[in-house]
Amino acid sequence: xxxxxxxxxxxxxxxxxxxxxxxxxxxxxxxxxxxxxxxxxxxxxxxxxxxxxxxxxxxxxxxxxxxxxxxxxxxxxxxxxxxxxxxxxxxxxxxxxxxxxxxxxxxxxxxxxxxxxxxxxxxxxxxxxxxxxxxxxxxxxxxxxxxxxxxxxxxxxxxxxxxxxxxxxxxxxxxxxxxxxxxxxxxxxxxxxxxxxxxxxxxxxxxxxxxxxxxxxxxxxxxxxxxxxxxxxxxxx
Amino acid sequence: xxxxxxxxxxxxxxxxxxxxxxxxxxxxxxxxxxxxxxxxxxxxxxxxxxxxxxxxxxxxxxxxxxxxxxxxxxxxxxxxxxxxxxxxxxxxxxxxxxxxxxxxxxxxxxxxxxxxxxxxxxxxxxxxxxxxxxxxxxxxxxxxxxxxxxxxxxxxxxxxxxxxxxxxxxxxxxxxxxxxxxxxxxxxxxxxxxxxxxxxxxxxxxxxxxxxxxxxxxxxxxxxxxxxxxxxxxxxxxxxxxxxxxxxxxxxxxxxxxxxxxxxxxxxxxxxxxxxxxxx
Numbered sequence: 001x002x003x004x005x006x007x008x009x010x011x012x013x014x015x016x017x018x019x020x021x022x023x024x025x026x027x028x029x030x031x032x033x034x035x036x037x038x039x040x041x042x043x044x045x046x047x048x049x050x051x052x053x054x055x056x057x058x059x060x061x062x063x064x065x066x067x068x069x070x071x072x073x074x075x076x077x078x079x080x081x082x083x084x085x086x087x088x089x090x091x092x093x094x095x096x097x098x099x100x101x102x103x104x105x106x107x108x109x110x111x112x113x114x115x116x117x118x119x120x121x122x123x124x125x126x127x128x129x130x131x132x133x134x135x136x137x138x139x140x141x142x143x144x145x146x147x148x149x150x151x152x153x154x155x156x157x158x159x160x161x162x163x164x165x166x167x168x169x170x171x172x173x174x175x176x177x178x179x180x181x182x183x184x185x186x187x188x189x190x191x192x193x194x195x196x197x198x199x200x201x202x203x204x205x206x207x208x209x210x211x212x213x214x215x216x217x218x219x220x221x222x223x224x225x226x227x228x229x230x231x232x233x234x235x236x237x
Numbered sequence: 238x239x240x241x242x243x244x245x246x247x248x249x250x251x252x253x254x255x256x257x258x259x260x261x262x263x264x265x266x267x268x269x270x271x272x273x274x275x276x277x278x279x280x281x282x283x284x285x286x287x288x289x290x291x292x293x294x295x296x297x298x299x300x301x302x303x304x305x306x307x308x309x310x311x312x313x314x315x316x317x318x319x320x321x322x323x324x325x326x327x328x329x330x331x332x333x334x335x336x337x338x339x340x341x342x343x344x345x346x347x348x349x350x351x352x353x354x355x356x357x358x359x360x361x362x363x364x365x366x367x368x369x370x371x372x373x374x375x376x377x378x379x380x381x382x383x384x385x386x387x388x389x390x391x392x393x394x395x396x397x398x399x400x401x402x403x404x405x406x407x408x409x410x411x412x413x414x415x416x417x418x419x420x421x422x423x424x425x426x427x428x429x430x431x432x433x434x435x436x437x438x439x440x441x442x443x444x445x446x447x448x449x450x451x452x453x454x455x456x457x458x459x460x461x462x463x464x465x466x467x468x469x470x471x472x473x474x475x476x477x478x479x480x481x482x483x484x485x486x487x488x489x490x491x492x493x494x495x496x497x498x499x500x501x502x503x504x505x506x507x508x509x510x511x512x513x514x515x516x517x
Binding site: 054056057058059164176181182183184185197198200201204205208209210211212233234235236237 | 280299301304305306309409410443444445446447448449450451472474476478479480482484485487488489490
């Protein structure tokens with residue numbers, strides 16, 4: 001749109017922006033918005049995402065969840081460019097099947113995380129524009145969260161937020177789950193009920209202030225019984 | 238600060254003193270490149286409709302700064318004159334200051350001539366100013382008012398273009414709003430019909446456009462007066478948080494504490510009686 005600069009290069013007055021040659025460039029990426037969040041507990045993991053798919057100022061879909069179930073104990077949340085999210089999940093599904101057929105067992109969360117890191121780094125020079133967070137149970141049944149950057153760097157966390165409202169959610173989680181920046185606070189271990197309630201509250205706040213987050217919230221709760229889904233409405237405007 | 242204003246009166250118009258400095262800062266060495274702060278835009282839906290007895294203007298109340306909602310209850314319908322109101326979309330500061338300047342000019346005119354300003358005058362002054370600044374002032378405005386010649390609705394663009402129309406929508410949400418207006422607009426509607434049409438048009442903008450949201454403000458202008466309804470419709474999305482996030486005293490550590498005594502000299506003492514009659 002219009003900027004308030006009166007001067008362009010060389011100190012001359014900037015031309016009207018519609019006269020003169022304009023350079024158009026095709027960008028292979030688009031930003032489709034969305035926020036993903038994962039929390040690991042003693043014997044559970046939660047992966048939550050909003051369900052809004054947007055582009056620019058428009059909404060493509062109000063029902064496009066960003067959590068993808070990989071195995072009975074692992075869920076992947078990916079936000080960023082939707083085209084790359086779809087392709088990446090297809091590739092991961094195929095690789096999971098291949099592993100199952102050659103090793104006769106399901107991939108563990110840690111193994112999926114390591115594999116995803118190599119898949120992402122394989123495209124180091126034309127990256128998948130995706131912010132991934134894997135949530136699941138490790139071999140001992142404890143909750144595990146692995147967070148990635150678009151080119152494959154990853155680490156195991158207790159909680160992580162990714163996507164458009166990540167900068168708003170992460171400090172809040174640092175305070176409420178990590179008990180950071182506080183003193184004289186009783187550090188109680190996180191229960192499943194408290195974690196779910198915190199995730200719901202935190203997404204309500206994100207939907208208030210981030211235009212790309214809203215419509216509905218899908219929470220995937222992973223325990224040794226399996227994966228349970230909960231859908232909560234969020235702001236639609 | 239106050240002293241500099243006393244010694245030299247502020248220059249009128251825009252001040253370009255810092256332009257060369259800004260260019261140097263922005264085009265500086267690779268590490269030292271500093272980006273100019275981006276002005277806050279309102280990313281809006283505004284609409285206006287002429288009906289039987291006057292004009293109905295409507296606006297949403299969300300102001301965005303890129304992708305973050307900066308203000309959930311900002312007022313986009315600005316007062317110009319007792320019989321003229323203006324909705325503004327585009328750069329927030331530009332719409333505010335432009336409408337304030339216009340309002341001051343018209344007040345001075347009213348005092349000089351003893352007449353109520355006409356809507357065409359407001360439009361001409363705006364056009365003049367925006368054209369002179371060659372689009373640098375990012376103000377997309379919808380002006381509506383009732384004067385001795387009738388009810389009028391105008392739009393003024395940032396480059397100085399003007400359009401006189403019976404119904405109108407502007408801002409980033411203007412396409413969905415215009416869809417509703419095109420479908421249901423009729424000439425000479427009555428008040429309730431006109432209010433519901435404008436409200437639905439803004440609602441369409443709020444639901445379909447990410448830059449618009451929260452509540453709907455309406456302003457009804459007639460020969461008799463103005464009804465500024467803020468908010469006309471509150472956002473139905475009022476999801477309450479399940480827990481209270483309050484911190485006990487002592488949560489933030491106090492590292493050092495210094496107490497400084499400030500000696501004050503009693504210069505003047507006055508007593509003001511409070512009006513307590515009639516209050517419980």
